[in-house]
Amino acid sequence: MSQINVNEVPDEVQAEHFDVLIVGAGISGIDAAYHVQQRCPEKSFLVLEGLGSFGGTWLTQRYPGIRSDSDLYTFGYGFKPWTGPPIASASEILSYLHEVIDENGLSCHIRYRHRINSASWSSADGMWMIEATRTDTGERCRFVTNFLWMCQGYYRHGDGFTPDWPGMDRFSGQIVHPHTWPDGLDLGGKNVIVIGSGATAATLVPAIAADCERVTVVQRSPTYFFSAPNSNEVADMLRELEIPEEWVHEIVRRKILHDQQAIIRLSFEQPEFLKTELIKLVRDRLPPGYDVEKHFTPGYRPWRQRIALIPDGDLLAAISSGKVTMVTDEIRNFTEDGILLMGGEELAADIIITATGFNLSVLGDIDFAIDGKPLDLADTITYRGAMFTGVPNLAWIFGYFRVSWTLRADLISDLVCRLLAHMATLGASKVTPQLRPEDAGMPVLPWFDPENFNPGYMMRSVDLLPKRGDKPEWQHSQDYWTEKDLLPNADLDDGCLAYE
Numbered sequence: 001m002s003q004i005n006v007n008e009v010p011d012e013v014q015a016e017h018f019d020v021l022i023v024g025a026g027i028s029g030i031d032a033a034y035h036v037q038q039r040c041p042e043k044s045f046l047v048l049e050g051l052g053s054f055g056g057t058w059l060t061q062r063y064p065g066i067r068s069d070s071d072l073y074t075f076g077y078g079f080k081p082w083t084g085p086p087i088a089s090a091s092e093i094l095s096y097l098h099e100v101i102d103e104n105g106l107s108c109h110i111r112y113r114h115r116i117n118s119a120s121w122s123s124a125d126g127m128w129m130i131e132a133t134r135t136d137t138g139e140r141c142r143f144v145t146n147f148l149w150m151c152q153g154y155y156r157h158g159d160g161f162t163p164d165w166p167g168m169d170r171f172s173g174q175i176v177h178p179h180t181w182p183d184g185l186d187l188g189g190k191n192v193i194v195i196g197s198g199a200t201a202a203t204l205v206p207a208i209a210a211d212c213e214r215v216t217v218v219q220r221s222p223t224y225f226f227s228a229p230n231s232n233e234v235a236d237m238l239r240e241l242e243i244p245e246e247w248v249h250e251i252v253r254r255k256i257l258h259d260q261q262a263i264i265r266l267s268f269e270q271p272e273f274l275k276t277e278l279i280k281l282v283r284d285r286l287p288p289g290y291d292v293e294k295h296f297t298p299g300y301r302p303w304r305q306r307i308a309l310i311p312d313g314d315l316l317a318a319i320s321s322g323k324v325t326m327v328t329d330e331i332r333n334f335t336e337d338g339i340l341l342m343g344g345e346e347l348a349a350d351i352i353i354t355a356t357g358f359n360l361s362v363l364g365d366i367d368f369a370i371d372g373k374p375l376d377l378a379d380t381i382t383y384r385g386a387m388f389t390g391v392p393n394l395a396w397i398f399g400y401f402r403v404s405w406t407l408r409a410d411l412i413s414d415l416v417c418r419l420l421a422h423m424a425t426l427g428a429s430k431v432t433p434q435l436r437p438e439d440a441g442m443p444v445l446p447w448f449d450p451e452n453f454n455p456g457y458m459m460r461s462v463d464l465l466p467k468r469g470d471k472p473e474w475q476h477s478q479d480y481w482t483e484k485d486l487l488p489n490a491d492l493d494d495g496c497l498a499y500e
């Protein structure tokens, strides 16, 4: 690390220099830091994190029952074995990340309570200038870096999405969003409505059902669930044979990915068959005569949205116990006592929980500029879902949604480290994605194909995201099985990247 003066900044604060600066110490940022340390040991690097600790999602989400909805053999890193049950609580994920930081001596490379406000690229200096605020002291800090690596996640922490229903202000009870769960909220004996039936509701409802007088889940439309025991037979068998954990991790990871690929293929080739099988798994765990058609039969093809895994069918057990009621209808308005549905039914509640999703945050709410001109990412086309046309020396981790996010964080981390090494070999200090002559006239499409994948939080904000083209070089396909071979072999000299 060296100290250099940055003439552009208005005051005399010295800027610290790092070869690579990573934004965010969530599961992606820790992955990136591990990779830089392992693959580019000659590079200085720093992780800046706005919060007081690591973990991102697994630190900020504090609603009851918070847990992963994909298995940790694939949500965990390729390089660090997962040894617990497949579905993990937030605290188990934080312990795993803590071990990764500890075992690799990463903590001295992370600065907490540093929220980045702006990042501007200066062609004259060939550097990114970063301004951050220390959230504990309010002090402003400056950094300069050759390469900026965005690992800031995709949603705004501490600010969940709540639709604007008429009459919300009239409701006399409490409205709570899971993303801003109040400390000490007492649900004991309360009549609770949960709006939404996605992964958050599916996690939260079984965790609060026993405490509450009654829980009513109000959903506009049903969701697919995959109900399975929270154990893995292959892992159990391998452990019985005293196979080393590294092997268990790799074998179980491959088995899970193999099975998921088969399910995804089925969702395209035989969607009706898959739909019937998923719904049967749900029906088998509900009382005879339960209206599965109405409450658990989605109108869309499976995998258009992530299929939430419900360990040991806990949500269905809570419904079977009679504590939890599903209601499938639209909300007309809030009333003083609860909610009035379009169908005319009125539901009373002491507390309404809006499990209605997040607000997308593109690039961590940081003001970006290139040579003084504000950057709008929506004007760019993505290079392999990791970099952007016209934006020099910047990479972004945007993971998978249908399978574990981290699978892509690992792939992109490998790609970025390979790129940094390639630049060193070329003697280049700048890399910028650019369309090639053969890309002229390529269709410019939204970031993702809504026919393929269309959850509400992405549909609401697709205009904010970069564009994609119709070639593998210019998109993030959300297809792990293609990208796992494509990304490690991507030709860094195919003309998509301009080096200087």
Ligand SMILES: Cc1cc2nc3c(=O)[nH]c(=O)nc-3n(C[C@H](O)[C@H](O)[C@H](O)COP(=O)(O)OP(=O)(O)OC[C@H]3O[C@@H](n4cnc5c(N)ncnc54)[C@H](O)[C@@H]3O)c2cc1C
Pocket: 023, 024, 025, 026, 027, 028, 029, 048, 049, 050, 051, 054, 055, 056, 057, 058, 061, 067, 068, 069, 070, 071, 075, 114, 115, 116, 117, 151, 152, 153, 154, 155, 157, 200, 363, 364, 365, 366, 397, 399, 400, 403, 404, 405, 406
């Ligand atoms: C409740 C919930 C459950 C989920 N379960 C799963 C699951 O089971 N499987 C799965 O694949 N995905 C799941 N996801 C998606 C999940 O968010 C990602 O998989 C993953 O945790 C994202 O990690 P990340 O490090 O990329 O981002 P985040 O976890 O969002 O972390 C980003 C970090 O960057 C920091 N940051 C952002 N902007 C700035 C800034 N300007 N300055 C400084 N720091 C900044 C943030 O403070 C944060 O710590 C879940 C999401 C939620 C909300």
